[in-house]
Amino acid sequence: MEGWKAFLDERERLNLLRRLSPSSTRGPAVVVRAGREYVDFSSNDYLGLSSHPALVAAAEGALGRYGVGAGASRLMSGDLAIHHELEETVAVFKGTEAALVFNSGYQANTGILPALFGRRDAVFADQLCHASQLDGALLSRAKLIRFRHNDPEHLERILAKHRAAFQRALVMTESVFSMDGDRAPLAALLAVCRRHGCRFMVDEAHATGVFGPQGRGCVEAEGLTGEVDLVMGTFSKALGGFGAYLAASRTVVDCLVNSARSFIYTTALPPVVIAANLAALRLCLTGETRGGELLERARSFREALRGRGWAVGGDSQIVPVVVGETDIAVNLSRSIEERGFLALPVRPPTVPEGSARIRFSLTAAHTDGHLSGVLGALGVG
Numbered sequence: 080m081e082g083w084k085a086f087l088d089e090r091e092r093l094n095l096l097r098r099l100s101p102s103s104t105r106g107p108a109v110v111v112r113a114g115r116e117y118v119d120f121s122s123n124d125y126l127g128l129s130s131h132p133a134l135v136a137a138a139e140g141a142l143g144r145y146g147v148g149a150g151a152s153r154l155m156s157g158d159l160a161i162h163h164e165l166e167e168t169v170a171v172f173k174g175t176e177a178a179l180v181f182n183s184g185y186q187a188n189t190g191i192l193p194a195l196f197g198r199r200d201a202v203f204a205d206q207l208c209h210a211s212q213l214d215g216a217l218l219s220r221a222k223l224i225r226f227r228h229n230d231p232e233h234l235e236r237i238l239a240k241h242r243a244a245f246q247r248a249l250v251m252t253e254s255v256f257s258m259d260g261d262r263a264p265l266a267a268l269l270a271v272c273r274r275h276g277c278r279f280m281v282d283e284a285h286a287t288g289v290f291g292p293q294g295r296g297c298v299e300a301e302g303l304t305g306e307v308d309l310v311m312g313t314f315s316k317a318l319g320g321f322g323a324y325l326a327a328s329r330t331v332v333d334c335l336v337n338s339a340r341s342f343i344y345t346t347a348l349p350p351v352v353i354a355a356n357l358a359a360l361r362l363c364l365t366g367e368t369r370g371g372e373l374l375e376r377a378r379s380f381r382e383a384l385r386g387r388g389w390a391v392g393g394d395s396q397i398v399p400v401v402v403g404e405t406d407i408a409v410n411l412s413r414s415i416e417e418r419g420f421l422a423l424p425v426r427p428p429t430v431p432e433g434s435a436r437i438r439f440s441l442t443a444a445h446t447d448g449h450l451s452g453v454l455g456a457l458g459v460g
């Protein structure tokens with residue numbers, strides 16, 4: 080036991096003492112911790128859909144009809160018509176031939192890449208790509224090469240240098256970056272991909288539901304529907320539910336059904352979750368969600384912070400306030416927490432050394448009072 084304690088203490092030091100902090104309850108904009116209510120600026124429930132009556136009613140209906148679990152994997156008897164209905168709706172939403180639902184975004188990225196790429200291939204990834212994308216690339220055993228964040232010219236240079244050494248190549252990015260809240264130059268990256276014979280994969284986890292007409296994402300917003308080979312996204316953020324999807328060609332989807340291990344070797348998502356995801360997509364498709372309004376509020380919030388000298392980044396509903404050193408971010412987060420606002424510090428290794436930050440996620444559920452309150456806590460207004 081002692082050996083383990085020393086080993087774990089060392090790991091804990093490296094992990095900078097992250098701790099779980101349970102909330103006893105949560106709504107779209109508030110959480111209750113240790114009996115105190117906080118306005119939540121750390122949630123990805125960007126549209127406040129997790130408790131929307133349409134999602135709740137859909138989930139309740141599915142619960143009554145199917146019970147709690149799916150009972151088996153999709154390739155066994157866990158495959159239900161409602162899974163296919165969701166996939167068909169995703170394909171319509173994303174304007175692709177087909178779509179496949181995965182049990183989470185993490186499982187999607189770690190399943191898709193190893194199924195499509197291997198030892199003789201290369202994956203060129205933006206430096207700030209999410210851990211799940213990088214883990215997928217590592218699992219695929221393709222050579223992982225990083226290009227500078229949002230820098231198509233750097234990508235061009237490294238492709239000119241390395242592309243010829245590999246059989247197939249993938250360029251991979253997020254469309255809205257989760258920690259910086261900025262957006263990838265998708266059209267420029269796609270042009271570089273095409274010049275060098277690469278496939279292009281975009282993770283729309285933080286764009287789905289918020290960007291583009293009816294929240295279809297940045298690929299659609301930038302007129303690139305049908306051009307990007309692999310468009311991945313999640314139901315777990317703006318769509319308020321759980322799980323993820325890949326929107327792609329029928330050929331790719333059929334291949335993944337037979338080869339993506341994170342799809343094959345896991346129990347299908349419960350129908351209650353699928354029904355809620357379907358309800359969320361329908362709300363988007365009927366124009367009932369208002370991603371544009373959320374982006375406009377985020378723009379004003381960002382401007383107010385900048386006006387008082389804060390170093391604010393991003394170009395989305397995610398507003399990082401970069402303070403530099405970890406202890407400054409931790410102390411700032413604690414001080415606004417004392418005033419009833421939860422915005423957690425993000426520090427190395429999640430972000431580069433010297434760029435610790437407080438990440439504010441704005442959601443449609445925040446009231447004007449919540450926004451002016453947190454700005455007041457930061458000395459703005």
Ligand SMILES: Cc1ncc(COP(=O)(O)O)c(C=O)c1O
Binds near residue numbers: 183284285315323
């Ligand atoms: C860019 C990105 N991709 C994938 C994921 C994983 O999605 P999920 O939480 O559904 O596993 C996340 C967030 O967690 C993310 O930020």
